[in-house]
Amino acid sequence: MIRCLYRAARVPGALPPHDTLHARVYYPALPPTTEAERMTGELPVDRTQAPLPVVLFCSGINVPCAGYGWLALRLAAAGYAVALYDYVAETLPGAVGLTPGLDLEWVRPDTYGTGPTCPAIGPLLDLLAALNDRPDGPLHAALDLRRVALGGHSAGGTVALHNGGYFQGVAAVFAYAGHTVASTLLGFPPGTVLSIADKPTLLMRGDRDGVIAASRGRYGHGPADDPIARTFAEALPATACGPVYDALIEGANHLAIVHPQDETTARGFLDGDLGRPAEAIRETIVELLLAFFARHLRGAPVAVGADHTFVRSR
Numbered sequence: 195m196i197r198c199l200y201r202a203a204r205v206p207g208a209l210p211p212h213d214t215l216h217a218r219v220y221y222p223a224l225p226p227t228t229e230a231e232r233m234t235g236e237l238p239v240d241r242t243q244a245p246l247p248v249v250l251f252c253s254g255i256n257v258p259c260a261g262y263g264w265l266a267l268r269l270a271a272a273g274y275a276v277a278l279y280d281y282v283a284e285t286l287p288g289a290v291g292l293t294p295g296l297d298l299e300w301v302r303p304d305t306y307g308t309g310p311t312c313p314a315i316g317p318l319l320d321l322l323a324a325l326n327d328r329p330d331g332p333l334h335a336a337l338d339l340r341r342v343a344l345g346g347h348s349a350g351g352t353v354a355l356h357n358g359g360y361f362q363g364v365a366a367v368f369a370y371a372g373h374t375v376a377s378t379l380l381g382f383p384p385g386t387v388l389s390i391a392d393k394p395t396l397l398m399r400g401d402r403d404g405v406i407a408a409s410r411g412r413y414g415h416g417p418a419d420d421p422i423a424r425t426f427a428e429a430l431p432a433t434a435c436g437p438v439y440d441a442l443i444e445g446a447n448h449l450a451i452v453h454p455q456d457e458t459t460a461r462g463f464l465d466g467d468l469g470r471p472a473e474a475i476r477e478t479i480v481e482l483l484l485a486f487f488a489r490h491l492r493g494a495p496v497a498v499g500a501d502h503t504f505v506r507s508r
Contacts, residue, residue: 197223203317212283220266243273245338247491252294252346261452294350311356359391366490368396375421384414387428394490400446402466444502445469
């Protein structure tokens, strides 16, 4: 049985009404045994695998976190606590929408690398710590906040890559269709690859990603350049311990990780067609993530790979 808690958190320094995160926390649960549990629907955690490693997932721009609920269910069933969130705020200067949370003042040539670029991560980790510390709560003492995987999709994946080194407990970082090639609009020279923390990192990308292909101009890239491949090759120094994995998924596009897709928002109209059934591609994504988490959160000697995927590491 998988259950989900709904919670809200404030974003320090943000001005209302754009100062509130709405979070969902998924976890494996036990059936109800008390009247209070039957009435509230807040069921106690299944402690069979506790303390549970934590996955904090950052959504793509204008993609509701419900689109990643399928993934949260799969990961929770495998013994992880998974936090998703929706945050309405500026996505770009003057534009408001759903955002993973990105403070562009910290993504400039003179500021990047000096502090977190995402104001949402700290409050979410604090929220999870409060759930873990609440004696009468369903997750009391069940979360392992020393084993956190920080990840996301698209801009959310970029946010995860930016911030893997700033928060205590983050042990691994992952991204689907996310990279750290910087926009020239922020003052970076064309083709600049921003550095990432020396943590185990999994980069996943589809070979039919039309959204990234249509966006390469903002990085000063030509049509043949792949910003995710460049992130893999250049975001960590050669002396880093890593490891970093680059997983190219056959038949996948930019939004293959989202189900169901809301065609009224985001930029799916730019995307390529899928080359394999959508369900099979989602299964590949799950296989990659579970292998990565098993190895780098649980310490199991599992090879990171999946069918219909080319994986390289350094």
